[in-house]
Structures are given as structure tokens and as C-alpha cells.
């Protein structure tokens with residue numbers, strides 16, 4: 316799978332670990348930075364990465380900041396991006412099965428690398444349960460809100 320990654324200074328170390336893991340699994344990573352731990356502004360990196368997800372030039376996005384919600388706030392403002400903050404593997408499982416999320420946001424200040432890899436592994440390997448009517452219906456309702464309020468990307 317082709318995956319966009321982005322992070323700020325607080326997420327840099329964990330982003331590197333996740334990137335190594337995903338590459339070892341054969342995934343192609345498009346790394347939008349930042350590339351060091353010098354203080355920076357998260358939106359400068361997550362915004363273009365989320366646009367890549369919204370445009371479909373990558374299949375999914377994984378974003379790492381200090382706690383995760385900052386990345387989700389940015390990513391969910393982009394048409395076609397459905398970002399979930401996950402702090403454990405169960406959350407990651409439901410973020411795929413129930414909500415068909417295409418972006419995963421993790422907090423490098425609160426999640427250790429062992430747990431982070433379990434979260435990523437679960438999220439990457441769990442399919443959306445689109446054959447369950449209630450999940451398909453709910454996902455469609457969120458897509459309708461996306462289409463009504465967010466500007467489609469060129």
C-alpha cells in the first residue's frame with residue numbers, strides 16, 4: 316500500500332519507527348516530514364499529507380504528533396479524509412471495521428513504540444465491515460456530510 320506519513324517535532328521519533336515497520340512490510344511511504352525534532356507547526360506537514368489522501372495519490376495516511384488530536388483536526392478538514400485518533404488496538408480495529416477510516420493519528424508523547432506498532436498493525440490489517448448494513452449506513456452518512464460541507468479537491 317502507498318501511505319502518506321507526516322508529523323511534527325513531538326511525533327518525529329515514533330514516525331520513524333512506524334515508517335521502518337511499514338517499509339519492512341513492503342509498503343511504500345511518502346514522507347511529508349518534518350524530518351527532525353526542531354520545533355515546528357504540525358499543519359505545515361499534516362495538511363499536504365492529508366491532501367494526498369483526499370486526492371487518492373496515496374491510499375492511506377498515518378500522522379503522528381504529541382497526542383494525536385491535532386493531526387486529526389487538520390486531516391478531517393480535507394475532503395475525502397476520515398481520520399481517527401487511536402490510543403489502543405481495539406480503537407484501531409473499530410476505526411476500520413465501523414468507520415472505514417483512511418487516516419490514523421497517534422500521539423508520540425503518550426503511546427510507546429510497542430503499543431504504537433500494535434495499533435498500526437491492527438489498523439492496517441482490519442477491513443471495513445461494509446457488509447453490515449448499520450456500518451455501511453453510518454459511513455455513508457458521514458460521507459454525505461463530507462460532500463455537503465467540504466470542498467472537493469482538484
Ligand SMILES: O=P(O)(O)OC[C@H]1O[C@@H](O)[C@H](O)[C@@H]1O
Nearest residue numbers: 323325354380381382383385
Ligand atoms: O512540543 P510543543 O510545541 O509544546 O507541543 C506540541 C504538541 O502538543 C500538542 O499540542 C500537539 O500534540 C503537538 O504535537
